[in-house]
Amino acid sequence: MEPFEPKIIAFVCNWCTYAGADLAGTSRLKYASNVKIIRFPCTGRIDFMLLQKAFANGADGIIVSGCHPNDCHYTSGNYHARRRWTIYKSLLDFTGIDTSRIAFTWVSAAEGSKWADLVNTTVETIRQLGPYTDMQELIGQSTHEPQ
Amino acid sequence: MARIGVFVCHCGENIAATVDCGKVALQASKLPGVAVAIDYKYMCSDPGQTKIKEAIKEHNLTGVVVSACSPRMHEGTFRKACSEAGLNAYLCEMANIREQCSWVHEKSEQTTQKAYELVRTLVEKVKLNHPLDPIKVPVNKTAVVIGGGVAGIQASLDIANAGHHVVLVEREPSIGGHMSQLSETFPTLDCSQCILTPRMVEVAQHPNITLYSYSEVEAVDGFIGNFNVTIRRKARYVDEKTCTGCGTCTTKCPTKDIPNEFEQNLTTRRAIYVPFPQAVPNKPVIDREHCRYFNTGKCKVCQAVCPIDAIHFDQEDERIQLNAGAIVLATGFDIKRTDFFPEYGYGKYPDVIDGLQFERLASASGPTQGEIRRPSDGQIPKTIVFVACSGSRDAAKGIPYCSKICCMYTAKHTMLYKHKVHDGIPYVFYMDIRAAGKNYDEFTRRAIEEDGARYIRGRVSTIFEEKGQLIVRGADTLLGGRPVEIKADMVVLATAAIANTGAATLAQTLHVSYDAYHFFSEAHPKLKPVETNTAGIFLAGACQAPKDIPESVAAASGAAAKVIGLFSNNELTRDPLVASVKRTPAPPFSTCMGCMMCVSVCPYQAIGQEEIRDRQGKVIKVIAYINPGLCQGCGTCVSVCKSKSIDLEGYSNLQLLAEVEASLHS
Numbered sequence: 001m002e003p004f005e006p007k008i009i010a011f012v013c014n015w016c017t018y019a020g021a022d023l024a025g026t027s028r029l030k031y032a033s034n035v036k037i038i039r040f041p042c043t044g045r046i047d048f049m050l051l052q053k054a055f056a057n058g059a060d061g062i063i064v065s066g067c068h069p070n071d072c073h074y075t076s077g078n079y080h081a082r083r084r085w086t087i088y089k090s091l092l093d094f095t096g097i098d099t100s101r102i103a104f105t106w107v108s109a110a111e112g113s114k115w116a117d118l119v120n121t122t123v124e125t126i127r128q129l130g131p132y133t134d135m136q137e138l139i140g141q142s143t144h145e146p147q
Numbered sequence: 148m149a150r151i152g153v154f155v156c157h158c159g160e161n162i163a164a165t166v167d168c169g170k171v172a173l174q175a176s177k178l179p180g181v182a183v184a185i186d187y188k189y190m191c192s193d194p195g196q197t198k199i200k201e202a203i204k205e206h207n208l209t210g211v212v213v214s215a216c217s218p219r220m221h222e223g224t225f226r227k228a229c230s231e232a233g234l235n236a237y238l239c240e241m242a243n244i245r246e247q248c249s250w251v252h253e254k255s256e257q258t259t260q261k262a263y264e265l266v267r268t269l270v271e272k273v274k275l276n277h278p279l280d281p282i283k284v285p286v287n288k289t290a291v292v293i294g295g296g297v298a299g300i301q302a303s304l305d306i307a308n309a310g311h312h313v314v315l316v317e318r319e320p321s322i323g324g325h326m327s328q329l330s331e332t333f334p335t336l337d338c339s340q341c342i343l344t345p346r347m348v349e350v351a352q353h354p355n356i357t358l359y360s361y362s363e364v365e366a367v368d369g370f371i372g373n374f375n376v377t378i379r380r381k382a383r384y385v386d387e388k389t390c391t392g393c394g395t396c397t398t399k400c401p402t403k404d405i406p407n408e409f410e411q412n413l414t415t416r417r418a419i420y421v422p423f424p425q426a427v428p429n430k431p432v433i434d435r436e437h438c439r440y441f442n443t444g445k446c447k448v449c450q451a452v453c454p455i456d457a458i459h460f461d462q463e464d465e466r467i468q469l470n471a472g473a474i475v476l477a478t479g480f481d482i483k484r485t486d487f488f489p490e491y492g493y494g495k496y497p498d499v500i501d502g503l504q505f506e507r508l509a510s511a512s513g514p515t516q517g518e519i520r521r522p523s524d525g526q527i528p529k530t531i532v533f534v535a536c537s538g539s540r541d542a543a544k545g546i547p548y549c550s551k552i553c554c555m556y557t558a559k560h561t562m563l564y565k566h567k568v569h570d571g572i573p574y575v576f577y578m579d580i581r582a583a584g585k586n587y588d589e590f591t592r593r594a595i596e597e598d599g600a601r602y603i604r605g606r607v608s609t610i611f612e613e614k615g616q617l618i619v620r621g622a623d624t625l626l627g628g629r630p631v632e633i634k635a636d637m638v639v640l641a642t643a644a645i646a647n648t649g650a651a652t653l654a655q656t657l658h659v660s661y662d663a664y665h666f667f668s669e670a671h672p673k674l675k676p677v678e679t680n681t682a683g684i685f686l687a688g689a690c691q692a693p694k695d696i697p698e699s700v701a702a703a704s705g706a707a708a709k710v711i712g713l714f715s716n717n718e719l720t721r722d723p724l725v726a727s728v729k730r731t732p733a734p735p736f737s738t739c740m741g742c743m744m745c746v747s748v749c750p751y752q753a754i755g756q757e758e759i760r761d762r763q764g765k766v767i768k769v770i771a772y773i774n775p776g777l778c779q780g781c782g783t784c785v786s787v788c789k790s791k792s793i794d795l796e797g798y799s800n801l802q803l804l805a806e807v808e809a810s811l812h813s
Contacts, residue, residue, distance in 0.1 A: 005257075007811055009807060009810055009811065018217075018219070019219060021246065021247050022217045022219060022243075022246040022247065024246075024251055025217070025245060025246025025247055025250040025251050026246060026250070028250055028251070029251060030251055030252065030253065031251055031252075033248070033251075033252040033255075033257050033258055033261045036261065036264060036265060036268065036810045037243070037247055038268070038803065038806045038807065038810060039218075040782060040798045040803065041724075041780055041781050041782050041795070041798055042781040042782055042783065044748070044781050044782060044783030044786065045781065045782030045783065045785060045786055045795065045798060046786060047785070047786045047800070047803075049800070049804070050803055050804070050807060053804050053807045053808070054807050054811065057807060057808050057811040057812070058811045058813070059807075059811055070672070073671075073781075074750050074779060074781035074783065075660075075670070075680050075750040076748075076750050076783075077750070077781045077782075077783050080748055080783050080786075080787075084786070116251070
C-alpha cells in the first residue's frame, strides 16, 4: 500500500511566513509537497470558517502561520490570531476535530529553514494521524478512497 | 462568464526542471472559465509580456493568472502589463510555482500536480477579483509639530526649509525644551545654548513657520493628508504682537517668590515673567495662579509700567482650527522628581539634587552664573557624589528600562565639576557605564582617567544627614560588595527619564499607541522608528524613548523626511486592497448591526460610525464605517465581524473559501 499522502492547507500571512516560504525556495531547501499555501494579509484575517471549510473539503491538516509576536506588519493582527486560536481550539475540540491536525505557529521572513521543517513535521504528524474523514462522512461526500 | 487567461512560465529551467509546464497549461486550459492557457520560457520578458497582452485582447479576458515566481517578485510587473493591455491591474494574480513549488520539490508527478493545483486555486480566486482603482487622498501640505524642544525645532526647520508650511505648537511660554536648560553637551562640551538659541531664533523668523507658544493641541480628527487640529492658545495676558519684550513689567511685579521652573526651582521668579533670557518668543507671560491682580483684584502694576499698553487682563484663551496633512509628535521627556527616592533624601535635603538642577548650577546663565555652589548655603562643595541609575533599570521602582542619557551626562557633570572646582572630588556610583556612541566611550574614559572622577560600581542604599553632613552609603561590587560610606557636600541623582506629563492624554487625543511608560510607540521597532501606527503621524525625539540630543535630532530629521515625502505629491495613492462595510447605495441597507467589535480590533483607528437614516431623516441605526484612506488592509476586522458584514478586497470571504475549495478539490 502506498503511504498516505495528507492534504494540508497553509494559511500564511503575506509579510512574514509567505516571505519565509519564499526564502526556503530561494535557498533551495527541499520539503514535502503536501502543503499548499493560501496567502492572506495577516493571521488576524484567520477565521474559524476557513478552518471548517478546509476540513469539510478534505483537508487532513492545516497550518496557520504569521509573524512572530511583536513583529506583526499590522502591529497586533498576530495577537488577535493567537487569542482566537485559544477559542478555536476549544471549538475544534468540541466539534470532535483533533486539534493536533492544526499547526498554529510563527515563521518569520528570515526563517526559510523553519518553514521547511514546519512543513515536514506537520506532514509527518498528519501522516501518523491518518486521513481526516469525519466531516466529509457527515456531509456524505468523502474524497478519500476507503482504505 | 469568466474568461481567464493562464500563463505558465518556465523561468528558463528554474521551473521547467521539476515541473512539466506544458502539462500544467494543458490541464489549466480545461478548467471551467479558462479561455486560454499557454506556457512560455520567460513570461516576465518582453515577448512573454506581449503574449499576455495579446491574449487579453484576443480572448477579451476578464482575469489573468500568471503562474511563475513569487508575487513578491513580479506581481507589479504583470499587473502593469495587464493594465497596459486594458485589463484592470487588480484582475491579475500570480500562482507561485517557483519559490513554493519547483525550487523546493524534486522533479516528480506530484510536483507538477501541485503546480497545477496552485494554478487552479488562483484561477478560482481571480474569478472573484474586482477591478479596482488606487485610492487617492488629497494631501494638505501643512505640518503640525507638537513640542518645541530640539526635536520639534529640527523637524520644523527641516519641513519648512523644504518649502512647506509648519505650525509649531509649544505648551510652555518659550520653545527650547530641556536642551535650553543644559549647561554644556557631551561628548564635545560645547555650550548647549550656543548651539540651540540660533535655531530657536531661526524658527521665530522662518517665513514658513507659524509658532504658537503657550498653546496646546486640544483635539485632532481626520486622517493622513487631512487632519483637523484644534489648538488652544492659552491667555498670556500680554499682547504678543505689540509687546516689544522690554522687560520693564518683569522687574516691577511685586509678586517675587514664585519657584522658577526653568531654573529647576533653584531661584524664584515674578508673576509676570520671561522664562529665560533667550526665550523665543521673548515676550512675558502672566502666571495667573500667582498674579496678585487675579488673586485679589488689585495691583495691575505691570499694566501701569508698560510703555505701550500691551498688557490685557481681559485676554481669553483662543481656539484655532486648522487643517494639516501630517503631524509630528516631539513632546520630549521629563525626569523623575521628588518623593520617588525617600531613601536618598531627595526633596528632604536641599543638597540632594537632580541632574537638571546640576545643569542649571553649571550653566553660565544659571542662578550661580556657572559656579558650582550648593543650594543650602551657597558653599562650593568639595565632594560630590553622583548616583547614576537613580530609578532607572529598577523594576522595584517601576522603571525597568535604561534612561540612556544618564551615563553620559553624569560623566559630563564630573568633568564640569572638576573643571570648575579643581580640588573637588567627584564620586560616581554606577551599575554599568553605557557609553555606546561616537566618541562616547572616549568621553567617559577621559572623565575617569584625565579628570579623576572616582567611579564606584555599586548601588547606593541610603543617603542621610549626620551633623549637617550628607553621608552616602552604598556598596562596591567590584570589591565583593564591600560597604562604602562617603561624606558628601552635595549629591546629584541621575533620576530616570520618563515620558513627559500629559503624554498619554495627548496620545489618546491623536489615537497613537503608547507603551506602559507612556512613551509613544513606533510603528515598527526596527523598520519604522519614526512612524506611528496612525498614518500621517510621526515621532521625533525623546517622546518615543529616552534619547540624547544627536539621536533626537536624527529622529526629528527622519520624521521630517517622512513628512516631506508625504507632501511631495498632491494626492496620496494607496493600494485599494482595503476593507469595507457592506451596504447598498441609497436608500442604504446593511447587515452591520453596529456592535463595533471591528472598531476595537482595528490597529489604525480606521473604523468610525455612520448613521443610517430613513427618508424622513430619522436615524434608523448606526453602522461601522471604514475610512479607505486609513485602512491598511490587514483584515482583522473581517474575522471579528459577527454578521460577516465586512469584507476585504483581494482577500474576501468568498475568495478565500473558493481558494480552499479549489486547493483541495481532486
